[in-house]
Amino acid sequence: MVKTNVNLKPAKKKVCGFCEGKKDPIYTDIASLKKYTSGRGKIVPKLRSGVCSKHQRGLAREVKRARFLALLPFTLRV
Ligand SMILES: [Zn+2]
Helix, strand or coil: CCCCCCCCCCCCCCCCHHHHHCCCCCCCCHHHHHHCECCCCCECCHHHHCCCHHHHHHHHHHHHHHHHCCCCCCCCCC
């Protein structure tokens, strides 16, 4: 018998934090970049973070820029 989950709510649409705040990711804003990196320092994919395609591309570029300037770590030892 196949169980169908009728009561399952539709997934809530995530809103891009950068579109909401009307600002673009920038490498000097370490606090907001850190929110979009995982515990090991990896960039969080947009399916998990809810960032739109345009801002995800900018975010990846700015995180890499910040890593090169040693503002963010490339990896974190766990
Ligand atoms: Zn956006």
